[in-house]
Amino acid sequence: MEPLPAVGLDEVRAAAELIRGQAIRAPLLRLGVDPAPDVHVKLENLQPIGSFKLRGAINSVAALAPGLIADGLSTASAGNMARAVASLARRLGVPAAMIVPDSAPAAKLEPVRALGARVIPVPFADWWQAMEEGGHPDLPGAFLHPCASRSMIAGDGTIGLELVEDLPGLAAVVVPFGGGGLASGIACAVKALRPEIRVYAAEVEGAAPLAAALAAGRPVEIERRPSFVDGIGSGTVLPAMWPLVSSVLDGSIVVSLEQVESALRLLATRMRVVAEGAGAAALAAALTGQAGEGPVVAVISGGNIDVAAFADIVAGGRA
Numbered sequence: 001m002e003p004l005p006a007v008g009l010d011e012v013r014a015a016a017e018l019i020r021g022q023a024i025r026a027p028l029l030r031l032g033v034d035p036a037p038d039v040h041v042k043l044e045n046l047q048p049i050g051s052f053k054l055r056g057a058i059n060s061v062a063a064l065a066p067g068l069i070a071d072g073l074s075t076a077s078a079g080n081m082a083r084a085v086a087s088l089a090r091r092l093g094v095p096a097a098m099i100v101p102d103s104a105p106a107a108k109l110e111p112v113r114a115l116g117a118r119v120i121p122v123p124f125a126d127w128w129q130a131m132e133e134g135g136h137p138d139l140p141g142a143f144l145h146p147c148a149s150r151s152m153i154a155g156d157g158t159i160g161l162e163l164v165e166d167l168p169g170l171a172a173v174v175v176p177f178g179g180g181g182l183a184s185g186i187a188c189a190v191k192a193l194r195p196e197i198r199v200y201a202a203e204v205e206g207a208a209p210l211a212a213a214l215a216a217g218r219p220v221e222i223e224r225r226p227s228f229v230d231g232i233g234s235g236t237v238l239p240a241m242w243p244l245v246s247s248v249l250d251g252s253i254v255v256s257l258e259q260v261e262s263a264l265r266l267l268a269t270r271m272r273v274v275a276e277g278a279g280a281a282a283l284a285a286a287l288t289g290q291a292g293e294g295p296v297v298a299v300i301s302g303g304n305i306d307v308a309a310f311a312d313i314v315a316g317g318r319a
Helices: 009-019 053-062 080-092 106-114 124-133 150-166 181-193 209-216 242-248 257-271 277-287 307-314
Strands: 028-030 039-043 073-076 096-101 118-122 172-176 198-204 252-255 296-300
Touching: 009 053, 009 150, 009 181, 028 150, 039 150, 039 277, 053 080, 053 150, 073 080, 073 124, 080 096, 080 106, 096 124, 106 118, 118 124, 150 181, 172 181, 172 277, 181 198, 181 242, 198 209, 198 277, 209 242, 209 252, 252 277, 257 277, 257 307, 277 296
Parallel strands: 039 296, 073 096, 096 118, 172 198, 172 296, 198 252
Antiparallel strands: 028 039
């Protein structure tokens, strides 16, 4: 795949008009806890499919030629993009197929199958190859890349527009880093409006390819350790995304699994919010203080977490 340039503010604004009424304007709430009283949370876990992916998926489908839609929709996804694409395919009355890593949690895949989509589990390396190549031979219909497409990034960037409008004093945003579409989309939007706003990626120890790439000045392979934080973390940064993410993000904040668990418990007990590991990672990173002073927003990207794992963490156990 060719490297992706930054999306323009006009593209993000057009996406915002397109998704209006189909995706919700997720609430932005002040957390207000010591030692970070000026941290806010953007609750994308409240989207109809439980994650932000609906925004970019709607915009991506709209960008397709009608003839391509007739043959169905497909994607490569650990769960949330698969659910977004399956939901849209069902709405359009066309088939859907998803290639997923065989480690993907049942909590994310069961709703995808319930929507009538075909789920194809493959080893993580094969799934990642489909991400790098932008498709897979076993996937029919139009392939919607979960991050490396202009329409996806522009759709994700609509969150950035809302943040600037809803929090005039916004100083920094912390975003979970998976493929990089969400983080780069938000960064493109907020920096086009207010260049001084800082945008940081949130990653977890043992699965922080962006931090390693930023340190090396290029994408490098890391030894990835799977965990309950399944929505982010891979073995490397997608080559097609590297030029963009390295130019628009202000850095990566890496947190431990213990910090993610603590953030998840905080969201559950203080705000009655169910967050998956990736979303809680953004809050954990914001709570470190590394995003700097001023109002900081943590994007809670999704809430599709295994119920047993969630209950164990909230009760003080380990996932």
